[in-house]
Amino acid sequence: MEKPPNSRHQIDGEIWWPALVATVVKLLLIPAYRSTDFEVHRNWLALTHSLPLSQWYSDTTSQWTLDYPPFFAYFEKFLSFFASRVDPTMTHLHHGLNYASERTILFQRLSVTLSDSVLVYSAYRLTRNRNFSSFERFLIWALVIWSPGLFIVDHLHFQYNGFLLGMLLLSISFLEEGKDLVGGFFFAVLLCFKHLFAVAAPVYFVYLFRHYCRGGLVKGFGRLVLIGSVVLVVFAAAYGPFLYYGQMQEVFRRMFPFGRGLCHAYWAPNFWVFYIMLDKFLAFWLVKLGFNIQAPKASFTGGLVGDSSPFAVLPTITPLITFITVLLAISPCLVKAWRNPQPRMVSKWVSYAYTCGFLFGWHVHEKASLHFVIPLASTALTSMEDAKHYFFLSIVSFYSLFPLLFEAQEYPIKVVLLLLHTILMFFGFSSRFPARSATTAGAVVKGRDKTSETPAFHIGWFGKSCLFGLLFVEIWGQFVHRMVLGDRLPFLPLMMISIYCALGMIYSWIWQLRHIILIH
Template identity: 40%
Template sequence: MWRDHTLIVVALCLSFIKLLMKNTYRSTDYEVHRNWLAITHSLPLDKWYTDTTSEWTLDYPPFFAWFEFTLSWFAPLFDPMMVKVNKLNYVSEASVLFQRLSVICADFLYLYAVYQFCMTCVVKRVGVSNRPAIINNSNLAIGVCLMTNFGLFIVDHIHFQYNGLLFGILLLSITAMYQANHMTAALHFATLLNFKHIYLYMAPAYGIYLLRIYCFSSSQKDGSVLWSSFSIKRFLGLAGLVVSIFGTSFGPFIYFGQLGQVLSRLFPFKRGLCHAYWAPNFWAIYNMADKLLYIAGRKLDLISVSNHSASMTGGLVQEFEHAVLPSVTPVATLLLTVTFMLPTLIHLWLNPSGPRTFIRSLVICAFTSFMFGWHVHEKAILLVTIPLTLLSIDSDDYCRHFIFLSVVSHVSLFPLIYTQFEQPILFAGFGAYTLYLLSTLPHLLPQSADKKSQWAFSRLEKGYMFGLLLVMLYYSVGHSLMGLNETLPFLPLLLMSVYTSIGISYTYVGLYSTILSHRMLKKIVSGKRKVKAQ
């Protein structure tokens, strides 16, 4: 019972800390969501996805629009002016307080989902004796890691978004999957997709696992698929559930003849391959390689003058062509994403040996989409780090991958908060979270002998971490001290993006190799379908 109380206390303390962030930096996402409050409150339903009064048009799926609509009825109690469509870039102390409080209150779904998962699904394990329970108990450790995820904290409670609400729905779905409540899991995930469509990154893992586990039965002999065991009733029930959720969400806009308009808002391919600050993925490395080849070609008089390469680093959200390497299209990113997803999806189909196998595939699907997707935001790395937390004490490899990725990905989010006042918060919060990971997770691994040496970072990883520290120092103070702000204003962002993309790419390859070991790949190639025990 004390464990239950500990997580509740952590949740309440964390909520109080979030309250202290009320007057910290807020991004343009504050105005985005304020405008959505105004749109859904002041305009009729058929105008929600057509209004262009503000540049921050509504571009989330309908369930999130209804969430904003619900909030908009409470907003006038704080400040009636904040729900006026024509009040562009409106800010008041009361409006900021309301929106900050709305994120904190929405976060309680996430805190509840973490509590439910940790109390029912985490394998109970106690580490070294004579240590405080909060760092010596698996239920508490995973719960604290999830609740205090530093990336989620700065994105939602400083930068300003509602990701906690969305990850709460995701964790409720995963919890239902662990409990073999497959229809409930599908219900939650279909609902989530209609809140924010970025979770399509995870949809292939859900589709394959639910089809294989829920709609098929396996023989007891070798785990192979018995096609005669396919249940049309279960399949239709599952499909009917998903269709009904999407029908409820998009139905009114289909009635208004606006389905195409809504979809064009959800998938704006004209925004270009990369965001203004390159997400630290494969395309950051690709863009940098193109830039270096362009510079080398100019020096050697092999390439004529072009503005394309310069536009990549101009801090603008737009389409551009690469100067030397082949330019990338949305179709190309889709093909790459699907290609790199296939091994984990095949493995999931052949080895549906429990919810942990599903989580592994879920993580890889999200990671692959982050690495190769079109116009990926740097914040999307949270779709990898939060589910990966659930695997962090499964083995030495998962522990090392999770801690390494957490460090690199959190540093990659620093450019979101560039104001001086928040810098101590960033470094203190990042340091505290990293210290908690290092002092807790390695001691909860299932092995009993010499845990530290088994999970420890390699020399290569330690060298990279040292380089990451230098990049952080250059980004924070070095560039300004060298007087390069005027001549090379985007160099710190460029360096941060490319360097962290190397670390994240390294983790992607290592994590994929861990999940799909050589032995597992041989089984896929040879067609063997024996289910490996968890």
């Protein structure tokens, strides 16, 4: 195996090649499709620029109200200083509604691209002290920085996930180096940017308590006070001004709109897809059998405040039930972290926690799969089994994002991005795990040395069957459905994607759980 480069300067230079390629692709995507999230963030620029801080979380000028934690609001405020000079109308709260001039589009697209520098640095930092060859290091950088999921969600659909995931990877990198206090600090900062990352907070708490707060009662208690103080300072910096203005109730009401339905407008491929389908199936047959079953009128997927429809047959799922389910699902990981807090396992534990949140959480967005797919990229080269799992999971996850880009002109873009990613993984993993033959010492069969062969990277019949299934789902939705059914059952293609990808996500969850339990 190729030895890691001796020069830190050489490593620093290598990281900018994948970053430069990614930047070129992002610039080419500037004129492409934009979702309503583009207007959401433009309105947040205007809101934070035009109003005093005391009104940020109570303003209702636009339907796209501020619902991220304060640090993200401060981030938008920072961007608004430059935005107001690029195009003043962009930051005008009333006249700028649904505003999208060429300068506005360029500014917002570039703001996402520039903020991705945090992701680039975190990918570099996560690999710089690992015992990787140059090829292995470059492959992980490519899996993270060239992620088609990030291209689709951030640079087409429009969000800032690369920036936020960069902070998550930065936190993990410090924990892996044994710098627990700094790692905990960055995770606290991340929570004040986007609270949905709090799903991994139990893992952080148990790990830091057992790994950092050790060394006897006095030393351990002192470290507990220290890291607790760091977290409190971070949260005080974020929420303190709103507490001063008496706005905490408005802040939390916006951040936790539990009146929304169990599922998002597009059913994220998780466990609740099957629960809802089972309820509908049971209601259908009970009506056929003569039972008086009243099916709910509202949709489970509207995503609007107040849209929390009851189930027809099965017990209604509440936010508290999903919270308990997620915590129970994470518990095996917490036990492992408590018994043996190993820095090398942090990436897998955090990824597993986000997988549990995705599968069993309340009103989960399909984009949340990035929370565990991106960190798992850093562990994909641990073994061939890890590589095979990541190969399968990343394809399923990124394919599940296809419905976000529903216009015809973006169809070739998302297909090409996924195909290139698949080719990169296949040849990258094949090079990392080539077939090897080893002679068994002292064993001779018919005058020849008996050899054993370690197989090259392969996805096996199960992986091939699953990927061919994805191909069938895509061909049906794009070409066959309209030919066979016309305008009937228009929801079927989207439902097929959600259900099929949910099967893949559940398989990944079981795989991760099994490996976490078996690793001592």
